[in-house]
Amino acid sequence: MESFFVRYRNLLVLLALLAVQIVGLAVQVHRSNSGRMSLDPRDSSGVRLIRLWANALVSPPERLIHSTRDGTVNLWQNYVDLRHVRQQNQDLQKTIDRLRLEQAALLEDARQGERLQGLLHFQEKYIYKTVAAQVIGSSGSQQSQVFYIGKGEDDGLKRDMAVITPDGIVGKVREVYPHSAQVLMINDQTSGAGVILETTRIRGILRGNAAGRLEIVGILSDNRIQPGEQVMTAGGDLVFPRGLPVGQVQKVVPDPDRDSFIDVILKPAAQLDRLDEVLVVTSTQPHFSAEQQKDMATSQTLDGAQVAADAAQKKASEVREERLPGLVEPNLPPEQQPLHDSTPPNPIPAQPPAPLHPDAFSPAAEAGSDTAAPAQQGTQQAAPPGQAKAGAKTPKPHPATPPRRKP
Amino acid sequence: MSVLSANSRHSLEIHRFPILMYALVPLISLVLQAWLPRVLGRFAWFDLPLVVTVYFALGRRSPIQGTLMGGALGIFEDALTHHAIGINGIAKTVVGFLAASMGVWVDVENRPLRVVLIFLLSLVSSGLYLFVYRVLLGLNLDTNWLAELYKAVGNSVIAAVAFPLLDRFQIRD
Numbered sequence: 001m002e003s004f005f006v007r008y009r010n011l012l013v014l015l016a017l018l019a020v021q022i023v024g025l026a027v028q029v030h031r032s033n034s035g036r037m038s039l040d041p042r043d044s045s046g047v048r049l050i051r052l053w054a055n056a057l058v059s060p061p062e063r064l065i066h067s068t069r070d071g072t073v074n075l076w077q078n079y080v081d082l083r084h085v086r087q088q089n090q091d092l093q094k095t096i097d098r099l100r101l102e103q104a105a106l107l108e109d110a111r112q113g114e115r116l117q118g119l120l121h122f123q124e125k126y127i128y129k130t131v132a133a134q135v136i137g138s139s140g141s142q143q144s145q146v147f148y149i150g151k152g153e154d155d156g157l158k159r160d161m162a163v164i165t166p167d168g169i170v171g172k173v174r175e176v177y178p179h180s181a182q183v184l185m186i187n188d189q190t191s192g193a194g195v196i197l198e199t200t201r202i203r204g205i206l207r208g209n210a211a212g213r214l215e216i217v218g219i220l221s222d223n224r225i226q227p228g229e230q231v232m233t234a235g236g237d238l239v240f241p242r243g244l245p246v247g248q249v250q251k252v253v254p255d256p257d258r259d260s261f262i263d264v265i266l267k268p269a270a271q272l273d274r275l276d277e278v279l280v281v282t283s284t285q286p287h288f289s290a291e292q293q294k295d296m297a298t299s300q301t302l303d304g305a306q307v308a309a310d311a312a313q314k315k316a317s318e319v320r321e322e323r324l325p326g327l328v329e330p331n332l333p334p335e336q337q338p339l340h341d342s343t344p345p346n347p348i349p350a351q352p353p354a355p356l357h358p359d360a361f362s363p364a365a366e367a368g369s370d371t372a373a374p375a376q377q378g379t380q381q382a383a384p385p386g387q388a389k390a391g392a393k394t395p396k397p398h399p400a401t402p403p404r405r406k407p
Numbered sequence: 408m409s410v411l412s413a414n415s416r417h418s419l420e421i422h423r424f425p426i427l428m429y430a431l432v433p434l435i436s437l438v439l440q441a442w443l444p445r446v447l448g449r450f451a452w453f454d455l456p457l458v459v460t461v462y463f464a465l466g467r468r469s470p471i472q473g474t475l476m477g478g479a480l481g482i483f484e485d486a487l488t489h490h491a492i493g494i495n496g497i498a499k500t501v502v503g504f505l506a507a508s509m510g511v512w513v514d515v516e517n518r519p520l521r522v523v524l525i526f527l528l529s530l531v532s533s534g535l536y537l538f539v540y541r542v543l544l545g546l547n548l549d550t551n552w553l554a555e556l557y558k559a560v561g562n563s564v565i566a567a568v569a570f571p572l573l574d575r576f577q578i579r580d
Contacts, residue, residue, distance in 0.1 A: 010470035014504045017478050021493040021500070022543065028491040029544050037545035039491055047492055054486030061438045137487075140440035140451075141495075142554055143536075144488030147445070174489055184489055189549060210549035212449060273448035 039190075042159075043175065052177055055148070059180050062137040063150060104295035129283035130164075131155055135275045136180065145188035145212055146171075149278060152179045160239055162281040168245040168269025169193070169233060170278055181280075186246075187212050187272055194234040195246050197264075200224045203234055204264065206246060212273075214247055214266040217255070221262050225252055231266055241284055245269040422466030422515075423578040432573070433459050433476070437483055452554065452561035456480040457532055460499055461525055462566070462573060464506035465515045473510075477503025491544065498535035502528050518570065525566040529559035 005012065028047060032038050043051065133149035151157055153176050161173045163183050171191065175182040184191055187208035195206045195216060202225065204216035216231070229249040235242025247266035255261035436455035444451035460480055464473030481499030485492040506528060513520060533555040540548050 010474075010504070010508075013471045014474050014500065017474055017500050018497055021478070021482075021496045025491050025493040025497075025539070025544060028493075029546070036547075039546065050482070050492055051486045054483050057434070057483070058438055058441050058487065061434075062442050065438075065442055135445060137441040138444040139488040140437075140444055140484065141488050141490075142449075142451075142551070142558070143540075143548065144490055146487075146489050148441075148487075182489065188489075189547075190489070210551040211554070275445075 048175070051175065051182075055177055055180060055182075058137060059148065062148070066134065066136050066150075100291075100295055101298075104298065107295070129281070130279040131157065131282050132277060132279055133157075133181075134277050142212065143189075145185040145191070145208055146174065146182050147185065147275065149181050149183055149280070150179070151280065152177045152181045154178055156282050157181050157280055158282075162240045163278050164240075164244060164281060165270045165275070165278055167271065168247065169240055170270050170272065170275065172239050173280065183278070185272060187214050187268070192237070193240055193246075194237040195231050196234040197225065197249070198230040198232055200229065206231075206266075214268050216264040216266065217261075219262050219264060221254075221260050225249060225262075225264060227251055231264075241281065421468055422574075424466075424576055425578065428573075428576055429463070432463075433480055437480070437487075440484070441487055452557040453565055454529065454532070454558060454562055455565070456484055457499060457502065457529060458525060458562050458566050458569065460503045461506045461521075461528055462570060464503045465510040465521065465524070466577075468507055468510040468515075470504050470507040473503035473507030474500050475503070477501070477506075490540075494536055494539045494544075497539050498532045501535055502532045505531065518567065521570055522563045522567050526559050526563040529562045530555065533558070 027044070029037050029039055131151055133151035133155075135147050136150045137148040139146045149163075157173055157176050159173055159176060163170045163172060169186060171183045171185040171188075173181050174184040185208070186193055186206060189208050189210065191207055193206040194203065196203045200222070202219060202222060204219045206214060206216055209215050219225075227249050231246040231249065233240040233242055233244045233246055247268045250265045250267045253263050253265060255263050433456065436459045440453075440455045443453075457480075460473065460477040463476055464470075467473065477499035478496050481494075481496035482492055484495045484499075488495075506524070509524060513524070515521060537548065537550055540546050
C-alpha cells in the first residue's frame with residue numbers, strides 16, 4: 001500500500017489539487033431560476049478573503065510602480081510650471097471667484113429643476129458627488145475586463161457605484177477593499193448597462209464581446225440605426241445616471257444566435273484601454289458643501305436685494321403718479337367723472353352730410369330741384385336739421401386743466 | 408533525437424535556484440501581469456505566470472513542485488479577476504504537471520525546444536480554461552481564438568528572452 005502512494009504520488013497530488021479546486025468552484029456557482037448556471041454576484045467570505053490577499057500582495061508594488069513613474073514624469077513638468085505660478089495663481093483666484101458666483105446660480109437652477117422634476121415624478125438622477133481615483137492595475141486576463149483603482153472603502157466607495165470619465169462611462173465598482181477597489185468594465189462579457197440611441201430612441205443592453213469590444217444586444221432589426229449615431233445611458237439599471245455618453249455606433253451586424261435581431265457595435269466614448277484616472281459617482285442625491293450653501297445663500301440674498309430694489313422703484317413710481325394730474329376721480333361714480341362722455345362713440349348721422357356746393361346730382365336737388373332755388377338749397381343744406389340737433393347736444397368741451405385729486 | 412531527449416547527465420541535471428528566486432520571480436510575474444496591460448492595452452498578449460510555471464517545472468523536473476506552483480499562481484490570477492477562483496488554477500495545475508513530466512523526457516537545455524513547449528502548453532492552458540469555464544461550470548463565454556494564438560506566440564517570445572536570463576541565476580556545482 002505504501003509503495004502505491006510512493007509510486008503514484010505525483011499523480012495523486014495532481015488529482016487531490018484538482019479535486020480541491022473543483023469543489024471550490026462548485027460552491028461558487030449556482031443554478032438560476034431559468035436553469036442557467038451563473039456565478040454568484042457577491043463573493044462568499046472565503047473567496048473574498050483570497051481576493052483580498054491577492055490584492056494586498058499585488059497592489060503595493062503596483063502603487064510603487066505607478067507613483068515612481070508619475071513622480072518622474074511630473075518632476076520636470078512641475079519645475080517648469082513653477083516659473084509663472086504666482087501670476088497664474090492670482091489669475092486663477094479671480095477665475096474661481098467668478099466661477100463660484102456662476103456655480104451658485106447654476107446650483108440654484110439645478111435645485112429648482114430638480115424640484116420641478118420631482119413634481120412631475122421624474123426619477124432622473126444627478127451626479128452630485130464623485131471621487132477621483134487612479135487606475136493602478138488590471139486583472140491581467142483578456143477574459144476578465146476588470147481593473148483596480150487606488151481608492152476603496154475608506155474613501156466612501158461601495159459596490160455598484162458608477163465609474164466614469166469626462167468622456168463617458170467606464171464601468172461599475174464590483175468589489176471594494178479598504179484601500180482599493182475592483183471595477184468591472186462595460187466591455188466585459190458579464191457586464192450590462194441600459195442604453196438608448198440618441199436619435200432613434202431605441203433601447204438596448206450594453207455588454208462586451210469576446211474581443212473586448214462594446215455591443216448592444218437584443219435589438220430587433222431596424223434600418224434606422226446608422227453608423228455615427230450617439231448612444232447614451234438610459235438610466236434604468238440603477239447604476240449609471242441617465243444621459244451619460246456611452247459611445248458611437250460603429251456598425252450593425254446580424255445577431256449570430258437569433259434571427260431578426262441585430263448587434264450594434266460601438267466605439268466607446270471613453271478610452272477604455274488607456275485609463276489613467278477615473279471618477280467614481282459616490283452620490284446621485286443633492287449634496288451641497290458648506291461653501292456651496294454659503295454661495296447659494298449669497299445668491300438668494302442678492303435675489304432678495306433685487307426684489308427690494310424693484311419694490312422701492314415701484315413705490316417711487318406710485319408717488320410720482322400721485323403728484324401728477326390724474327384722469328380718474330376715485331371718489332366719484334363713473335357717470336360723474338370729469339371726462340365722462342354719454343354720447344356713443346362714432347355717432348351715425350341721421351342723414352348724409354350736405355354737400356358744400358350742391359348741384360343737379362346731389363340728393364336734395366333730386367328731391368326738390370324744381371321747387372327750390374340753388375341759393376336757398378345751399379342755405380338749407382348748410383344747416384340740416386339733424387346736424388343742428390346734434391349741434392345743440394354738443395358735449396362740453398374738455399377742460400384745459402382737469403381738477404386735481406384730493407390728497 | 409539525442410538532441411531532444413534527456414539522455415545525458417547534463418540533461419538530467421536538476422536546476423537549483425536561490426530560495427529568494429522562488430518567491431520573487433512568481434511575485435514579479437504576477438505584478439507585471441496585472442500592470443503591463445494598463446500600458447499595452449489590448450496588445451497584452453502574454454501570460455507571465457504561465458511562463459514562470461513552465462520554466463520552474465521544466466528546470467526542477469518535479470511534477471509535485473510544478474503542480475503546486477502552477478496551482479498557486481493560477482489561483483492568484485483568478486483572485487485578481489472577477490471570475491470564479493480555480494479556473495486558471497486548474498489549467499495551470501495541469502500545465503505545471505505536464506511541463507515537469509516532460510522535463511524528465513526532453514532536454515530542457517535546448518532553447519528552441521523550450522520555446523516550442525511554451526507555445527504548446529499555452530494553447531493547452533487556454534483550452535483547459537475554456538473547458539472548465541464552459542463544460543465544468545456550464546457558463547457562457549465567447550472566445551477569441553486568434554487572441555489565444557497571439558498569446559501563445561507572445562509567451563514563446565518572452566520565454567526565448569527570459570529563460571536565458573533566468574538561467575544565469577542557477578546554482579551550479
